[in-house]
Amino acid sequence: MLIVDSLSVAYTPARLALNHVSFELAAGKVLALVGPNGAGKTTLIRALSGVLPVLAGKVWVAGKDFLALKPGERARLVAVVPQARSLPPAFTAWETVLLGRTPYLNWLGQTSPKDEERARQAMQRTRTLELADRRVGELSGGEQQRLLLARALAQEAPLLLLDEPTTHLDLHYQINLLDQVRTLARQNGLTVVVALHDLNLAAHYAEQVALLVKGELKALGAPRDVLEPALLSQVYQLPLKRIPGASSDAALIVPAAL
Amino acid sequence: MKRLRIVWSILLLAAVLLSACAPAAAPVAAISLKDGLGREVKLDKPAQKIVSLSPSNTEILFALGAGAQVIGRDDLSDTPAEAKKLPSVGGNMGKYNFEEIAKLKPDLVLATGINTPEQVKALENLNVTTFYLENPKDLDGLFKNLETVGALTGRTAEAKKLNESLAKRVKSVQDTLAKAASKPKVFYELDATNPAKPWTAGPGSFIDKMITLAGGQNAAGGLKSEWAEISQEELIIQNPDVILLGDAAYGVSPEQVASRPGWSAIKAVKEKRVLAFDDNLVSRPGPRLVDGYEALAKAIHPELFK
Amino acid sequence: MRWIAAHPALVNILLLVLALLASVAVGSVLIPPLAIFDVLRLRLGGASLPPNLEPYAAILFSLRLPRTILAALTGAALAGSGAGYQGLFRNPLADPYLLGVASGAGLGAVVVMSLRLPYGWFSLLAVPLAAFLSAAATVFVVYLLARSGRTLPTTNLILAGVAVSSFAGALTSFLMLYSTGELRRALVWLLGGAASSGWEPVLGMLPYVSLGLGILLTRGHALNVLQFGDEQAQQLGIPVEMVRGVVIAAVSLATAAAVAFSGVIGFVGLIVPHLVRLVWGSDYRRLLPISCLLGASFLLFADILARIALAPQELPVGIVTALAGAPFFLWLLRRTRAQQAW
Numbered sequence: 001m002l003i004v005d006s007l008s009v010a011y012t013p014a015r016l017a018l019n020h021v022s023f024e025l026a027a028g029k030v031l032a033l034v035g036p037n038g039a040g041k042t043t044l045i046r047a048l049s050g051v052l053p054v055l056a057g058k059v060w061v062a063g064k065d066f067l068a069l070k071p072g073e074r075a076r077l078v079a080v081v082p083q084a085r086s087l088p089p090a091f092t093a094w095e096t097v098l099l100g101r102t103p104y105l106n107w108l109g110q111t112s113p114k115d116e117e118r119a120r121q122a123m124q125r126t127r128t129l130e131l132a133d134r135r136v137g138e139l140s141g142g143e144q145q146r147l148l149l150a151r152a153l154a155q156e157a158p159l160l161l162l163d164e165p166t167t168h169l170d171l172h173y174q175i176n177l178l179d180q181v182r183t184l185a186r187q188n189g190l191t192v193v194v195a196l197h198d199l200n201l202a203a204h205y206a207e208q209v210a211l212l213v214k215g216e217l218k219a220l221g222a223p224r225d226v227l228e229p230a231l232l233s234q235v236y237q238l239p240l241k242r243i244p245g246a247s248s249d250a251a252l253i254v255p256a257a258l
Numbered sequence: 259m260k261r262l263r264i265v266w267s268i269l270l271l272a273a274v275l276l277s278a279c280a281p282a283a284a285p286v287a288a289i290s291l292k293d294g295l296g297r298e299v300k301l302d303k304p305a306q307k308i309v310s311l312s313p314s315n316t317e318i319l320f321a322l323g324a325g326a327q328v329i330g331r332d333d334l335s336d337t338p339a340e341a342k343k344l345p346s347v348g349g350n351m352g353k354y355n356f357e358e359i360a361k362l363k364p365d366l367v368l369a370t371g372i373n374t375p376e377q378v379k380a381l382e383n384l385n386v387t388t389f390y391l392e393n394p395k396d397l398d399g400l401f402k403n404l405e406t407v408g409a410l411t412g413r414t415a416e417a418k419k420l421n422e423s424l425a426k427r428v429k430s431v432q433d434t435l436a437k438a439a440s441k442p443k444v445f446y447e448l449d450a451t452n453p454a455k456p457w458t459a460g461p462g463s464f465i466d467k468m469i470t471l472a473g474g475q476n477a478a479g480g481l482k483s484e485w486a487e488i489s490q491e492e493l494i495i496q497n498p499d500v501i502l503l504g505d506a507a508y509g510v511s512p513e514q515v516a517s518r519p520g521w522s523a524i525k526a527v528k529e530k531r532v533l534a535f536d537d538n539l540v541s542r543p544g545p546r547l548v549d550g551y552e553a554l555a556k557a558i559h560p561e562l563f564k
Numbered sequence: 565m566r567w568i569a570a571h572p573a574l575v576n577i578l579l580l581v582l583a584l585l586a587s588v589a590v591g592s593v594l595i596p597p598l599a600i601f602d603v604l605r606l607r608l609g610g611a612s613l614p615p616n617l618e619p620y621a622a623i624l625f626s627l628r629l630p631r632t633i634l635a636a637l638t639g640a641a642l643a644g645s646g647a648g649y650q651g652l653f654r655n656p657l658a659d660p661y662l663l664g665v666a667s668g669a670g671l672g673a674v675v676v677m678s679l680r681l682p683y684g685w686f687s688l689l690a691v692p693l694a695a696f697l698s699a700a701a702t703v704f705v706v707y708l709l710a711r712s713g714r715t716l717p718t719t720n721l722i723l724a725g726v727a728v729s730s731f732a733g734a735l736t737s738f739l740m741l742y743s744t745g746e747l748r749r750a751l752v753w754l755l756g757g758a759a760s761s762g763w764e765p766v767l768g769m770l771p772y773v774s775l776g777l778g779i780l781l782t783r784g785h786a787l788n789v790l791q792f793g794d795e796q797a798q799q800l801g802i803p804v805e806m807v808r809g810v811v812i813a814a815v816s817l818a819t820a821a822a823v824a825f826s827g828v829i830g831f832v833g834l835i836v837p838h839l840v841r842l843v844w845g846s847d848y849r850r851l852l853p854i855s856c857l858l859g860a861s862f863l864l865f866a867d868i869l870a871r872i873a874l875a876p877q878e879l880p881v882g883i884v885t886a887l888a889g890a891p892f893f894l895w896l897l898r899r900t901r902a903q904q905a906w
Contacts, residue, residue: 049799053714075801082799088791090846099789103801109785109849155800295683333877346876352752353878356761357593357871360622374749379688383626383762390683483742 001027002048002159002191007057009047009215017043019215020057025193025208027158030185032206032223033195036236039212041195045163048193050074062158075103079152081162084144089137093147096136097123100154122153126180142173149177153184160184162194166201174198178205199253203227211235227253289409294371294392295378301387304412305366309347309359311377312370315391316341317544318404319368321420324411330362337538337546360384366410371543393543396467397428400547424548431555434562435473442499442558444474445526448485448537449505453518455487465504465540468547472554474500494523500558501526504541506534533557572844576857580636583864587632588624590868592875595620626761633766635867635881636860638826639836641773641818643859644852646833647840648780651787651848652811653718660819660833663725663812664702667732669823672698674736674750678743691753692768692824699820702732707812716808753827755880765825776818777856783811784849791846829863831885835893836862842896862889 002025009018018040025031033041046052048059050067059066061077069077079100087096100122101115123129126146131139139147145165152160162181166174178194182205185192196202202209203223211219211226213235219226232253233240239256289301309330310316316335319328325340332349335341345362348355354377359367367386369378371393381388389410394400401421408417446465450456459465460481469476477498478488501524503510512532521527535557539550556563568575589600603621606613613621645660653662661667672694681687706728710720740750786807789797794804819833836859840851863881866888870879 380761
């Protein structure tokens with residue numbers, strides 16, 4: 001359960017990167033963040049994960065004032081799947097996933113059998129267990145991205161943030177990963193916020209869509225209401241149209257020229 | 259008969275005197291001297307197994323006739339030739355081999371200005387009696403050092419004799435220099451790897467004092483420290499009458515100096531008074547400093563020493 | 565080779581024991597093993613030594629044993645610190661002197677030397693003490709300069725380290741030239757450290773090196789997480805700025821003590837962690853302690869070589885560490901380049 005209350009972030013004093021953004025998301029639901037480049041999707045993910053200094057506003061995760069917590073406590077509430085790029089190649093997949101247990105370790109960083117069990121479960125669920133002894137540097141982009149998802153799951157946090165996780169993945173892995181994310185939300189009651197470029201993937205996998213434009217929340221609601229051709233054409237400055245999808249309630253947003 | 263009695267009484271007197279002296283002479287006069295670091299150094303008897311830690315100390319010891327009492331020397335000690343046959347205890351780059359010193363079991367280590375207080379402490383830790391011979395600030399300081407080493411080695415008489423002869427030679431040079439009509443300007447080159455700013459001896463340094471004493475004036479007398487680089491521009495303004503190449507041992511020659519760009523403007527180069535000079539004679543604070551003094555005087559005032 | 569890779573702790577402890585024994589046994593003066601045994605037996609039994617053993621006893625107790633311990637402590641401090649900094653800065657070129665410890669120590673030592681204190685325990689103690697304090701102060705200045713708001717960017721740290729190092733180095737050179745007389749002492753110190761003997765340096769160094777390395781060794785896990793970048797580390801629950809401060813403080817403490825008593829010895833802090841990484845992997849919980857052990861052995865063997873290579877002359881140990889270490893390191897690097905240790 002996530003409540004974002006009038007959150008503002010500024011990289012420079014002159015311009016707000018996020019301007020009083022507010023929304024709520026229930027447990028077990030997936031929210032897709034969409035919007036053009038520079039709209040503030042990644043900024044919002046980073047602010048929600050606590051790595052950006054926040055100008056004003058509050059974030060409540062599972063009933064706790066998230067931004068007032070220490071890093072260790074934050075990491076037990078919020079897990080992040082970053083974009084897979086330049087991971088340290090020398091770690092094995094197993095070591096990488098085990099790092100997800102960091103917020104639960106003692107001051108020497110020793111892992112217990114319980115931590116190892118949780119890491120193993122996370123790898124099982126993301127189908128990465130067979131990669132366990134491989135070095136991260138040898139893995140494909142898709143494998144690395146699944147590994148980062150496994151690491152985030154090992155963190156056992158109620159809120160999961162994903163920053164454009166499909167960017168470097170082929171179609172197969174895009175669908176595969178988002179299927180997993182939706183299953184996790186539904187089965188484990190995780191609250192999920194995922195930044196996505198692909199409007200159609202957002203429409204398909206999210207219960208709610210938030211459209212960000214220049215740091216402001218332009219629209220929030222069910223995919224059908226937010227992903228509306230007239231509004232999107234204006235936001236992306238490109239004529240867009242809706243075409244029917246495979247099923248009766250599905251529709252695709254494509255450039256009008258196609 | 260009367261003569262016999264006199265002989266008898268003399269013998270008797272001698273016996274009495276000897277017996278009176280004997281108890282006092284038994285421990286032999288203990289030596290106690292303050293060294294250059296202000297440490298009180300005590301020896302039961304004159305040192306017989308000495309390790310010298312610097313070329314100057316080695317030269318002093320041999321000049322006093324105490325060469326046979328030296329059992330070890332530092333790497334750089336090359337004079338006299340006999341010294342080179344002694345085992346070396348290191349000293350290159352300031353690193354001594356203390357294990358080697360401990361093994362030699364010296365009754366005296368003679369340290370000097372090139373040694374650091376840390377090294378003296380290391381020797382104290384080894385329970386080795388160490389005397390730190392301060393670098394002399396002038397020729398009087400040298401005489402005093404010779405006296406000190408004489409006392410440490412039981413060569414007091416030799417030290418006195420050596421000092422007298424050295425003082426006589428100094429006096430003779432000074433008498434000759436009294437007739438000098440001028441004070442030529444002297445540039446003493448220590449290192450000119452970069453001829454645009456060669457290293458030289460500044461005011462207060464031993465070489466500076468020696469140049470003054472030898473009837474010259476130091477062209478680098480206006481610098482701010484004892485060892486410094488002088489700019490070539492300043493050198494041209496100073497326009498020295500004589501250039502002495504203390505770096506001649508490293509292959510620098512007067513011809514080379516003349517070919518350095520811009521140096522032909524200097525009077526000494528024009529008048530071909532650029533001379534190779536044995537740096538050891540002025541940089542090693544031993545008895546050969548007097549040789550150095552003579553050589554300096556001759557180089558600066560050749561007209562008086564024909 | 566496989567056995568070696570599987571037993572990092574055992575291999576390195578055995579190696580260290582071997583290095584310690586060799587360092588006591590080997591020197592420019594050959595002490596027969598039996599004499600070592602006799603000296604130890606008589607000394608520990610409280611008996612007086614026969615005169616033929618006396619120089620051996622002096623060599624063993626005043627020179628070799630303290631020198632051995634000092635070299636081991638120094639090697640451990642430098643290699644452990646190097647590993648810590650390489651992890652902290654995520655930079656394979658980081659060494660323990662990165663933030664100005666060496667030049668800071670040099671400046672402190674030369675300042676005290678230029679005061680020309682009268683000979684005595686105070687002036688002998690003042691030099692390493694000033695070197696230590698000045699080294700620590702230099703890193704602190706770098707730390708203050710590098711801070712920007714509440715963050716401590718590594719790029720700022722490295723740049724401030726370079727700038728402050730150069731400044732301190734220039735100041736040192738200036739002092740050496742213009743506070744005449746102690747020039748040679750300063751040169752000797754900068755080339756090879758205090759070069760004293762006896763147990764004082766060991767006792768002076770021990771508390772700081774133990775404390776610094778002790779703290780550093782607990783930060784292995786945090787350094788592991790930091791390899792994924794500041795942001796991910798923070799998201800995984802690591803207080804990044806605090807870890808950075810703690811590691812810098814720990815490394816500075818250990819390195820400053822090492823420099824104050826042993827002088828600046830290059831290369832150990834740079835290559836030993838890489839050797840460990842190549843053979844035993846990059847898990848910092850293992851990398852840090854194994855680097856300490858191997859660093860101690862490495863410097864001991866280098867010191868032995870420095871003693872015997874040109875005996876009775878001694879080489880500055882830094883020359884040996886570079887001459888012997890670099891080719892070996894390059895050979896190992898070529899052999900294992902495919903492993904992507906970084």
